[in-house]
Amino acid sequence: MTEKPENDQGQLWEVFIQAKPGIAHKHAGSVHAHDAEMALASARDVYTRRREGTSIWVVPSNMIAATTEQDADSFFDPADDKAYRHPTFYTVPEGVKYL
Amino acid sequence: MNKEEALQAYLIRLGDNALILGQRLGEWCGHAHQLESDIALTNVALDNVGQSRNLLTEAGRIEDKGRTEDDFAFFRKEQEFRNNLLVEQENGNFAQTITRQYLFDVFQFHLYKALTESKDEFLAGFAEKSLKEVTYHRKLSGDWMVRLGDGTDESHAKMQEALDIMWPFTGELFEMTEIDEVLIAEGIVPSLKDIEEKWRPEVEAVIDEATLAIPDTMGYMARGSRDGHHTEYLGYILAEMQALPRSMPDAKW
Numbered sequence: 001m002t003e004k005p006e007n008d009q010g011q012l013w014e015v016f017i018q019a020k021p022g023i024a025h026k027h028a029g030s031v032h033a034h035d036a037e038m039a040l041a042s043a044r045d046v047y048t049r050r051r052e053g054t055s056i057w058v059v060p061s062n063m064i065a066a067t068t069e070q071d072a073d074s075f076f077d078p079a080d081d082k083a084y085r086h087p088t089f090y091t092v093p094e095g096v097k098y099l
Numbered sequence: 100m101n102k103e104e105a106l107q108a109y110l111i112r113l114g115d116n117a118l119i120l121g122q123r124l125g126e127w128c129g130h131a132h133q134l135e136s137d138i139a140l141t142n143v144a145l146d147n148v149g150q151s152r153n154l155l156t157e158a159g160r161i162e163d164k165g166r167t168e169d170d171f172a173f174f175r176k177e178q179e180f181r182n183n184l185l186v187e188q189e190n191g192n193f194a195q196t197i198t199r200q201y202l203f204d205v206f207q208f209h210l211y212k213a214l215t216e217s218k219d220e221f222l223a224g225f226a227e228k229s230l231k232e233v234t235y236h237r238k239l240s241g242d243w244m245v246r247l248g249d250g251t252d253e254s255h256a257k258m259q260e261a262l263d264i265m266w267p268f269t270g271e272l273f274e275m276t277e278i279d280e281v282l283i284a285e286g287i288v289p290s291l292k293d294i295e296e297k298w299r300p301e302v303e304a305v306i307d308e309a310t311l312a313i314p315d316t317m318g319y320m321a322r323g324s325r326d327g328h329h330t331e332y333l334g335y336i337l338a339e340m341q342a343l344p345r346s347m348p349d350a351k352w
Binding site: 009031032033034037038041042044045046049 | 132133134135136138139142235238239242246
């Protein structure tokens with residue numbers, strides 16, 4: 001047995017919910033839990049109470065690498081004047097969903 | 100006792116267990132140690148209240164005297180309730196709530212599973228639908244049993260204390276009466292002896308995994324709910340649960 005600090009709620013997990021089969025998992029929020037199994041259970045209870053999901057991912061928050069605000073200029077601004085990268089010159093076939 | 104009388108009494112027994120446990124768990128709303136547990140416990144509470152609504156409504160239909168789910172929930176006296184003593188026990192700390200929940204969830208799971216094969220159409224359908232909920236409840240409380248029992252020194256001590264408190268109330272979960280005899284003969288309900296045979300090894304394995312010990316009660320087990328005798332806690336639960344409908348009958352909101 002190991003000592004745990006007082007009021008320890010476990011580590012933070014980011015929760016991703018898939019609303020329907022086939023579409024991407026979307027960030028829903030976060031939960032506290034001591035392991036992945038309990039994180040999934042908490043995510044189920046907190047974020048899928050109203051049939052929001054068909055699948056859940058949980059990821060330890062500290063495993064997510066993120067860009068910083070200082071990176072914004074070099075990361076995102078160069079795309080500003082490149083309208084030709086937008087796929088607006090194609091017609092989308094009928095019946096294609098979630099594009 | 101004929102089949103209809105026995106079935107109505109059985110539905111009350113199941114319905115009261117779900118109702119009183121739901122009411123108890125609802126007391127946690129806004130008070131749990133973390134948001135995640137707060138929502139988890141109240142989800143389980145709502146599942147149980149939902150089950151009790153179906154069960155008590157059906158009990159009223161079979162009785163055929165015009166009593167509704169609300170009449171059963173809010174206008175019966177303590178001695179008329181047939182919930183097991185276990186579910187009316189105090190929430191205490193989180194360890195006590197989880198231990199009470201786990202011991203009951205495993206019982207409810209195996210009972211509902213057996214009831215899916217009931218010759219009574221309502222009970223079979225009800226059990227089929229509710230089993231999905233109870234399967235999740237059992238997993239949730241079982242996970243916490245192991246994590247807290249085999250956790251820190253403090254969580255282990257609290258879980259052992261909780262098990263010492265709750266264990267003596269598990270015996271009467273399996274007590275059978277004339278109601279059971281009539282309904283077993285009709286193929287409507289299982290023998291609670293069979294349920295106990297499934298409950299015991301499962302509960303013992305999890306208690307063992309949680310590094311906890313079943314207390315030696317020296318053969319003593321509390322009983323009384325089959326005859327409408329309850330612990331001192333049920334009166335307080337009913338006082339809170341029934342105050343509004345009794346002071347303002349037919350109130351709508």
